[in-house]
Amino acid sequence: MERIWLASYSPGVPADIDPEAYPSLREIFDRSCERFAERRAFTCMGATLSYARLDALSRAFAAWLQHEAGLERGQRVAIMLPNLLQYPVALFGALRAGLTVVNVNPLYTPRELRHQLQDSGAETIVILENFAHVLEAVIAETSVRTVVTTRLGDLLPTPKGQLVNVVARYIKRMVPPWQIPGAIAMPGALRRGAGLPLRDVPLGPDDIAFLQYTGGTTGPARGTILTHRNMVANLEQASAWLGDALREGEEVIITALPLYHIFSLLANCMTFIRFGGENVLVPNPRDIPGFVRLLRTTRFTAMTGVNTLFNALLNHPDFAELDFSSLRLTLGGGMAVQRRVAERWREVTGCTLLEAYGLTETSPAACINPLDLEAFNGSVGLPVPSTDISIRDSEGNELGIGEVGELCVRGPQVTPGYWGRPEESADAFFEGGWLRTGDMARVDERGFVYIVDRRKDMILVSGFNVYPNEVEDVLVTHPKVLEAAVVGAPDPDHGERVCAFVVTSGPGVTEEELIAHCREGLTRYKVPREIHFRTELPKTNVGKILRRALREEITQSRTGSAA
Known part of the structure; x- marks a missing residue:
């Protein structure tokens, strides 16, 4: 197809970028740490890391990974952390050491974690101790030999950090018991690494920066290879698209989407590092009242999110009273942005909610709407440069x-x-x-x-992919389930909800029992919200279950109920 979209580009956006403008992400990070040393890089729970401090901590962690963990160029490091200050330290430490980052969802069950660690071959993992019990259950079946644990308050100033750790463990009981012999506390690793030299490991465009796992429609999650060239290219594409809209060293972006997700990783972390901006990390965006309180005390210029997050904020009674005078960029992705949400966002904030489109396989941006778009247009935008x-x-x-x-x-x-x-x-x-x-x-x-x-069978729950085969595989491990089919149904709060249709071997199986069974093997957003019992499932003449018929049935039932 001819590049007819170029005529619709905003002024100044080039047709092409140089995908090898930098040999690797490491050079971009080093450049920003030097140029913006005294500026804020990441803020979380009231504490801030400047670029200089992030430079020092990530350098120390990189040296520790090289010398004490004994990792060589290209080996995989799994990072299983929510949005905390420890995440960018671990991330850029691994990249500076010449390693490949394997992002892991902290909410994974033992089954899911086992697969990802086995498949990636990761030998080192950095994990919040809240989830260490999950790792303990599977570590013997993986290649992991070095475990770095951290606590919620480890990078917060004293005494706040100590208080946060005490409250998390003893009052809120957020840390289930765990025991992993030889596990190393991250603060100790950072102290030791500070006294070690950082070896200069050559990195080039073809070296693998990330193994970013995404569900397979016909099997378990698979690791998408993202090279430094892939990531640098997408960073250059995003930067060219943004042009003069971002002011170097002045931007503050609200980062509520988890950094282990490719959207937030590139759009928030990498892009705003390149521009010398500040990422304000939100560890728990599901706490909407707390989120709104954070926004009330923060002068923010940009924000990314998924439709369900924007909708939840708009429905909070105090959100409309916030000061949006500095907000100039709102980007929605991960799932379809609904027109009513985009229009309300514009009315309340005065900022257009721009929809974008991408995949893990495209690092992720493939299309973005022009920044000068005045109103929601129902499109996912134009193909980005190159x-x-x-x-x-x-x-x-x-x-x-x-x-x-x-x-x-x-x-x-x-x-x-x-x-x-x-x-x-x-x-x-x-x-x-x-x-x-x-x-x-x-x-x-x-x-x-x-x-x-969207993809024929994929379900989008709050921007996260749920693949029916994976849920069905868990359902049929129940001794009384003969067959199972999983589809998505419209959900006003989450975009879609997971619905299961099952055929059982006899009476006595309850919906609650099957949902509890699924919770043992699936992350929360993948667990069916409802179970429908059937004596048989619709099939093709060769025996393939017709998910389409079930999807139409449940959609029609919802439409009829709404009418």
């Missing part, structure tokens, strides 16, 4: 303007494939390097992209 798109049919033939087909993407930010899965990697592309997104879309005459439907 990005080509094509709308294709199932045979790979390109379709025309306005026709609906699979959205395919090609550009320097696109993954080279999946870790250890050559066949799945090959299946993910059409000839010529075109990534098959699995999303149905159309393009209008100005080049704006409209997502018509």
